Amino acid sequence: MLDLLITHATLADGRRDMSIAVQDGKIAEVAPGLDASAHETVDAQGQLLSAPFVDAHFHLDATLSYGLPRVNASGTLLEGIALWGELKPLLTAEALIERALAYGDWAVSQGLLAIRTHVDTSDPSLLPVEALLEARRLMAPYLDLQIVAFPQDGVLRTPGGLDSLTRALDLGVDVVGGIPHFERSQAQGAESVRLLCELAAQRGLPVDMHCDESDDPLSRHVETLAFETQRLGLHGRVTGSHLTSMHSMDNYYVSKLIALMAESRLNVIANPLINITLQGRHDTYPKRRGMTRVPELMAAGLTVAFGQDCVMDPWYSLGSGDMLDVAHMGLHVAQMTSQEGMRQCFEAVTSHPAHIMGLDRFGIAPGKEASFVLLQARSAAEALRLRATRLRVYRRGRLLAQTPASTTRLDLPGRPAETSRIAQDRTGAL
Numbered sequence: 072m073l074d075l076l077i078t079h080a081t082l083a084d085g086r087r088d089m090s091i092a093v094q095d096g097k098i099a100e101v102a103p104g105l106d107a108s109a110h111e112t113v114d115a116q117g118q119l120l121s122a123p124f125v126d127a128h129f130h131l132d133a134t135l136s137y138g139l140p141r142v143n144a145s146g147t148l149l150e151g152i153a154l155w156g157e158l159k160p161l162l163t164a165e166a167l168i169e170r171a172l173a174y175g176d177w178a179v180s181q182g183l184l185a186i187r188t189h190v191d192t193s194d195p196s197l198l199p200v201e202a203l204l205e206a207r208r209l210m211a212p213y214l215d216l217q218i219v220a221f222p223q224d225g226v227l228r229t230p231g232g233l234d235s236l237t238r239a240l241d242l243g244v245d246v247v248g249g250i251p252h253f254e255r256s257q258a259q260g261a262e263s264v265r266l267l268c269e270l271a272a273q274r275g276l277p278v279d280m281h282c283d284e285s286d287d288p289l290s291r292h293v294e295t296l297a298f299e300t301q302r303l304g305l306h307g308r309v310t311g312s313h314l315t316s317m318h319s320m321d322n323y324y325v326s327k328l329i330a331l332m333a334e335s336r337l338n339v340i341a342n343p344l345i346n347i348t349l350q351g352r353h354d355t356y357p358k359r360r361g362m363t364r365v366p367e368l369m370a371a372g373l374t375v376a377f378g379q380d381c382v383m384d385p386w387y388s389l390g391s392g393d394m395l396d397v398a399h400m401g402l403h404v405a406q407m408t409s410q411e412g413m414r415q416c417f418e419a420v421t422s423h424p425a426h427i428m429g430l431d432r433f434g435i436a437p438g439k440e441a442s443f444v445l446l447q448a449r450s451a452a453e454a455l456r457l458r459a460t461r462l463r464v465y466r467r468g469r470l471l472a473q474t475p476a477s478t479t480r481l482d483l484p485g486r487p488a489e490t491s492r493i494a495q496d497r498t499g500a501l
């Protein structure tokens with residue numbers, strides 16, 4: 072007797088009428104038209120069953136703090152960093168944990184079951200670090216959390232910055248972070264990349280740096296990150312987040328840089344909602360989009376994910392933990408509107424970030440963890456178009472969240488009343 076059987080599901084790769092058998096928290100079988108008895112059987116009615124959403128770039132210590140102690144008037148990255156500096160002395164561990172848990176609830180309800188969050192290590196008290204370690208412990212039964220030691224004000228620019236970051240790692244933080252473009256000079260930025268990659272190599276940890284989050288076409292920290300990755304043999308373990316400078320770089324230089332990145336198997340995380348709102352702020356017209364070169368990096372064989380980065384914090388007043396919203400923006404900014412491009416954008420919020428976070432137990436295949444999301448959509452492209460309702464969210468075979476299907480009742484003059492799924496009923500399987 073199976074624990075759970077899902078029937079008539081469509082998968083993100085386009086396979087239809089599939090059954091998924093679940094036993095002991097794992098996927099036992101994936102096949103068309105399975106007939107087996109189970110404690111619970113769910114007829115998916117042709118809707119999309121997807122691997123969970125994964126966000127490989129977030130700031131859980133800042134989330135849901137919008138308006139504290141004031142709003143970001145200019146909306147710029149630098150005012151956001153200054154505002155975060157004003158907020159930090161006012162933070163308490165209790166409030167940080169409470170906001171992190173509230174966001175975790177939003178995430179699970181949206182089928183977002185794994186988050187890599189950066190935590191600011193600049194303050195020697197490490198209060199945000201201890202708060203997020205506690206949040207990780209409290210959420211472990213329902214959400215995978217990875218924590219990155221992130222020296223927001225620059226590991227070399229902050230007095231004692233390297234010591235604070237190292238102590239955060241000693242406390243159990245999972246990943247080494249950095250922000251080379253925020254150091255005082257290009258040389259200091261390069262020095263910070265070298266130091267932090269060496270620290271990660273010594274400790275056997277992954278690296279995930281905010282790298283060249285600027286519009287400066289001459290910034291060269293991505294090159295340094297790729298070089299240090301190759302020099303220290305960290306292939307596949309290092310991630311560059313943002314890389315927005317690549318948008319503005321000379322095309323000849325980028326043709327060399329992407330080959331260096333591929334050689335060191337650098338992972339890439341773009342943050343479309345944040346990049347499109349924070350970059351190009353000094354431009355008049357035309358305004359640059361600022362997001363890194365996503366389709367070109369994917370074509371070179373690099374793993375590229377889309378992250379949420381911010382939700383209602385000093386940098387961004389919007390967001391809801393909906394990774395389809397993130398992928399929808401990424402698709403538009405990168406002009407990835409082909410069928411293949413849309414599929415890649417869906418993977419950029421599911422399988423790609425799972426790969427970056429080392430979560431190879433995620434996926435709809437035998438032997439994988441039985442964590443998945445049933446969406447009110449009949450394809451990945453339709454899920455993106457509608458930012459589809461998450462009907463059911465499972466983790467390790469256990470139902471964690473349910474949302475009723477979205478329907479509309481129409482009472483139009485001269486026509487019989489009807490209830491329908493307006494935007495979905497017209498489209499068939501596209």
Ligand SMILES: [Zn+2]
Nearest residue numbers: 129130281380
């Ligand atoms: Zn970030």
